Amino acid sequence: MVVCALRQGAFRRYLPLNLWMLLEMLSGLSRFYVLHSYGLQSSEYFYFYYYSEALATIALYFALTSLYARVLEELKAESYVQKAAILLLSGTAVFSYLIVRQSSHLLVTHFVVELSQNLYFVGLVLTYLLWGAMLKLRESRTRVIQFVLSLGVLFSVFAANYALRNLAPDLRWLWGSLPPIFDCFLPLAWCYTFLRIPEDARLVPARLAVVPR
Amino acid sequence: MMAGVIFVFSAAALLQFFISYCRSLIAASSKQVLSAEVKDVTGIQKIASGDDFKRVMQLLHLCPERPEDRNSVQAIGAYFSLLNFLRSTVARIVPSMRAWTESERAQCAYFAAVALERRISFSRDMLAQQMDS
Numbered sequence: 250m251v252v253c254a255l256r257q258g259a260f261r262r263y264l265p266l267n268l269w270m271l272l273e274m275l276s277g278l279s280r281f282y283v284l285h286s287y288g289l290q291s292s293e294y295f296y297f298y299y300y301s302e303a304l305a306t307i308a309l310y311f312a313l314t315s316l317y318a319r320v321l322e323e324l325k326a327e328s329y330v331q332k333a334a335i336l337l338l339s340g341t342a343v344f345s346y347l348i349v350r351q352s353s354h355l356l357v358t359h360f361v362v363e364l365s366q367n368l369y370f371v372g373l374v375l376t377y378l379l380w381g382a383m384l385k386l387r388e389s390r391t392r393v394i395q396f397v398l399s400l401g402v403l404f405s406v407f408a409a410n411y412a413l414r415n416l417a418p419d420l421r422w423l424w425g426s427l428p429p430i431f432d433c434f435l436p437l438a439w440c441y442t443f444l445r446i447p448e449d450a451r452l453v454p455a456r457l458a459v460v461p462r
Numbered sequence: 463m464m465a466g467v468i469f470v471f472s473a474a475a476l477l478q479f480f481i482s483y484c485r486s487l488i489a490a491s492s493k494q495v496l497s498a499e500v501k502d503v504t505g506i507q508k509i510a511s512g513d514d515f516k517r518v519m520q521l522l523h524l525c526p527e528r529p530e531d532r533n534s535v536q537a538i539g540a541y542f543s544l545l546n547f548l549r550s551t552v553a554r555i556v557p558s559m560r561a562w563t564e565s566e567r568a569q570c571a572y573f574a575a576v577a578l579e580r581r582i583s584f585s586r587d588m589l590a591q592q593m594d595s
Contacts, residue, residue, distance in 0.1 A: 253530070370468060370472070373471075373472060373475055376479075377475055380479070380482070391486065391489075391490055394486050395483070395486050395487075395490075398479055398482050398483035398486055399483055401475065401478075401479035401482075401483075402476060402479045402480055402483055405472045405473075405475040405476035405479055406472075406476055408468060408471075408472040408475075409468075409469055409472035409473050409476060411468075412465045412466070412468040412469035412472060413465075413469060415465035416465045416466060416469060433533075434533065437529070437530070437532070437533035438483075438533055438534075438537075440529075440530050441530050441531070441533060441534050444530050445490070445530070445534075446490055450490065452486060452489050452490065456485070456489060457482045457485045457486050457489065458482065
């Protein structure tokens with residue numbers, strides 16, 4: 250995806266999205282190294298997987314806030330978006346801590362897993378609100394529309410997966426094996442957008458809404 | 463209870479985002495004009511029909527895949543299956559839904575034809591490069 254963005258000269262324009270992708274790539278390579286060195290069942294890999302997952306989720310959350318800033322750029326709301334994003338992230342962290350504080354055993358690890366889960370749901374709600382704002386503001390940049398919609402697909406599929414983990418814990422092996430497949434979606438979708446959609450392409454967003462407006 | 467609520471909300475949002483995303487892919491490709499060659503191969507002259515989709519997809523699978531297209535073609539394939547499901551269930555009761563699913567299916571077929579056009583030109587470029595070297 251980063252190569253596609255560089256080829257299209259859009260690396261700096263969509264810097265937070267590209268930085269997230271680089272972090273995701275780095276995290277994938279490091280996970281592979283830890284997996285190769287310590288094995289799948291090792292506690293090292295277990296910790297590394299969940300900690301890197303939490304970091305990547307936080308980075309994705311900030312990528313989403315950068316899309317907020319882009320959509321609301323005409324309203325000059327960038328500083329408000331940044332403050333609100335940090336406030337919401339802190340709120341989610343406190344909420345996650347309150348949920349796991351009873352478990353004295355592996356408190357930090359439980360916290361990290363809980364934070365990831367909650368951030369996916371918060372991300373989903375925020376993406377939903379952003380999509381609503383885009384329809385209202387008649388945002389027509391095709392690239393931005395596709396970035397937001399594909400991000401919405403990713404957040405909702407992860408949030409649904411985490412909910413299913415809690416609803417059917419017996420099938421944890423199944424819910425646990427799906428995230429790597431879901432993870433492929435966003436880089437491919439964004440890569441397609443960079444390569445196939447020119448920066449000046451425009452769409453009427455109301456045409457895309459499920460409920461006609 | 464809470465997990466159930468989150469699941470229902472996430473599934474509803476997923477459906478909405480997925481449909482809108484597929485429609486954005488279709489809308490972006492609908493402006494592209496098909497070459498005479500692809501029109502001949504697919505049988506799509508001016509307006510595509512939903513029934514063309516399966517045939518165009520078969521042709522598409524004969525061409526070498528492009529990694530950046532794979533995701534979108536799969537997404538549209540899934541969207542087409544969803545439309546077929548709606549057509550054979552809800553659209554039987556709601557007549558306006560039938561017209562909508564037909565028009566969406568036709569646009570899916572047009573998207574597949576555009577993807578076919580890209581793959582053909584990609585294969586041609588690859589062949590030309592090999593001939594040169």
